[in-house]
Amino acid sequence: MTPCDDSTHALIDCLDAGGRLQARFLVSFTGTRWAEKGSIVGGSTTILRIVDHNDRSKTGLVASVFLPGTHNRKTCPIMTDSGSRKRSVVACAVLVVVVSGLALWRVSSVSPVFRDQATRLAGRVYLLGRLNPSVAYVVDTSDGLVLVDSGIEPDCRLLLSQMDELGLDVRRLKKILLTHAHVDHVQGAMYLRRLTGASVFAGRADCDILRAGGPPSALFSTFEMPGVELHATEIDVELDGGEIITSGDCRFEVIATPGHTPGSLCFVLQSNGQRVLFSGDTVSSITGDLGTYATRVAPRYRADAGDYLETLNTLKALPPPDLLLPGHPRTVGEGEPGGVNASITPMAWRDILEAGIDEMQELVERHRADGADFLDATPRELMRGLFYLGDYDDKACYVLDAQGRLFLFGAHGGPGLVEFVEMRLAQFDRRLADVVAILPASCSVEATSGLSSLLRRLECPIVVSRAGRTELKTRLPEDTRFVVLEDMNVPELGPIEGIPLGGYGVAPVAFRFERDGKRVLVSGAIPVNPDSHPEMERLIVFLGSGQGDVTRYGQSLSRLLRDNPDLWLPTRPVHGQNANLYDVRWPLVIRENRNAISRSLEW
Ligand SMILES: [Zn+2]
Structure with a gap:
């Protein structure tokens, strides 16, 4: 219910016995409830009909009438007995005269300056x-x-x-x-x-x-x-x-x-x-x-x-x-x-x-030149061999095809994820069986809820940070293969570089690679897109309440700032954002995240 619904303005029509409009009052109802029923308050010579903005007629109210230009209101009881009703009509009529007079007397000064009034x-x-x-x-x-x-x-x-x-x-x-x-x-x-x-x-x-x-x-x-x-x-x-x-x-x-x-x-x-x-x-x-x-x-x-x-x-x-x-x-x-x-x-x-x-x-x-690469749930090939499969469970899935080897970014969404990925890959003539690695950008329960179903169909490793492996080991079968980013020489990663991050989220990671001369970054919890006010607030509360690690978050931002990607593929695209970054967009994103750190310290 909006504020307009429970206490607001309405019109009061004063009708004569023939139903003809004699006067109309705009009133503001305060501190009262609409009566249950009563479309017309009956009377032999004068009728009060009260119509609210939903065209519902009301009765049994106490109203107050605005006096324009004075900020004053006048209480105006409207009762169902005819004596009171007549008094009300007279009171209202007097008020209207007063109101009109005030309006005529009012002198407005002219100023072309925009004021908040x-x-x-x-x-x-x-x-x-x-x-x-x-x-x-x-x-x-x-x-x-x-x-x-x-x-x-x-x-x-x-x-x-x-x-x-x-x-x-x-x-x-x-x-x-x-x-x-x-x-x-x-x-x-x-x-x-x-x-x-x-x-x-x-x-x-x-x-x-x-x-x-x-x-x-x-x-x-x-x-x-x-x-x-x-x-x-x-x-x-x-x-x-x-x-x-x-x-x-x-x-x-x-x-x-x-x-x-x-x-x-x-x-x-x-x-x-x-x-x-x-x-x-x-x-x-x-x-x-x-x-x-x-x-x-x-x-x-x-x-x-x-x-x-x-x-x-x-x-x-x-x-x-x-x-x-x-x-x-x-x-x-x-x-x-x-x-x-x-x-x-x-x-x-x-x-x-x-x-x-x-x-x-x-x-x-x-x-x-670059395509309008909006991450708006519509599957599309962003660049040659780089696919946005759309969103599953409100989070994005991406796939990179590196000479027939498919790298899947995204492991969220529970058991249905595997069918979703298979179906969307088929739209681009790619097969689920060609996925050679799963790369989750976070190891939270939510971000990895689709892993089990993927692993039942795929015999490929999961690429995580050391902290991520510790996290996932407790939840996945013993024979699950992990590729750990901090280890040297990880050929399973192909052209992709994994960047372990920290300070916010569960074992957060970002992945970077180049395609046709453009730098691409796939990210999860870090950085937060400043276009999403709720996500930024969540970050500030998380860091401010001591759950996160402000220092590590700051270090993670510094690391990401250096990458300055041309395409940013976040797990949660905001407002269907364009994957292409231009001008100083990336430094601005990082700066806003830094500002969030400052705000969290005041929190
Ligand atoms: Zn507009």
Whole structure:
């Protein structure tokens, strides 16, 4: 259950005896439970109908009404007896008058600096900056409010209170424009639609994902976002780009900007002679990255470097914006130094786009030259004779073919592993019988649970460190053959070098070899991929609680840093990562692991 479900806003309609709407109140319920039943509270002349965001009608509540601009609430009992009910209606009506008055009196100062609060940026354009991780914008048009992006559902209350602070009456919300189908931009839209009846607009190529509420990777929700639960979002209007959305005296031009997602959109508003661009995650911040990070993860996340490149060229061909309103601007608190201004010069705009164009051009060329070697559970030949068999039991299996001798990296997953390996090898015209060595990167029970089944079919040695042999001897048959990495001259290893590591995990090892001039590293517990926040936290807790060995971990990192591989094949690929490493990615991975050591010492 999300915070929006148990204590939140709802609408109270006051109907006359004929069922005609007389007044509508937005209320916030606090510290109360919804009553079991009671779709309509009956009465001869006045009826209170309370509708929550699930279209469930409620009664028997104590509500409190927001006073926009003052942060005050007024308690407003709603009883089932007619006397109290009438008093409630009167109380609510009085409050609404007060509220309206306050809204009229409210004077907002204009500042184009992105703040972590409700801010009037320019004219009738407002920032709701207290959302996390993305912001939302509101435009106050002569025919109601237009919201650009909705934030996550648990933040809906924050979104509404910021509108209150700005004197913007949420009952006037008519349109919700979604820049793209990622949870941090869209998840609250359904709640707001139910609350206000506003129409939701989204890019056609993102609509299926939105309506289905998944899969999680398509909505980018495999990234850590506490409190977020996926659900379907109804879309009222599908957009292709090129449309004009009119709201009273405001016109929003729709620009299709695929790349970050296939259905990504930007919206352009002409306001007070200024060209205002709502850029979503196509240009996700002014100071930092564009939204190009999405193109570096597996295709199931739906980003595409080639499309992105085209989009950036499209934007470059359009007139530059005067105000750039991205999905993730860097915000500062009131009075804090270093604020970023939404006003942008044509030169700064061109610099942003050109940096992105260079970046995407390079990525497209790299994918073309090296293959888009995503470790995303799809079996593929990464290089000549180097196979990723896909994931079994959520962990990756790799095989190297060295002149017909197969080296198998991976021994996890229990009894079914052997059939999995045999079947996947057959896809590449290779036979299980040609496996000459099994190379587990860890000797934990979990990482070696498939060993017994492999050994029943294969008469080959297991390549481990000395510590690994000690560990496994107790669990495997007596006649199991081990090749120990610390021993000199181990011909069974063929072209592969084994690197005993330590400090984290059970007898951890990494393996390195070269293929066609490229350095390849197969790893297990060490190093941890810093893109996985939970794995990094686990590492810090492990080291910090004294279970690990900080010194040995540091030494292991130093050893691995020297290898600087071109391809990294971890047991647990994160977000379907690309096996190819570029630029300073590897030193960064090692550095993040070193930082984890520092953090573990403070733990
Ligand atoms: Zn996004």
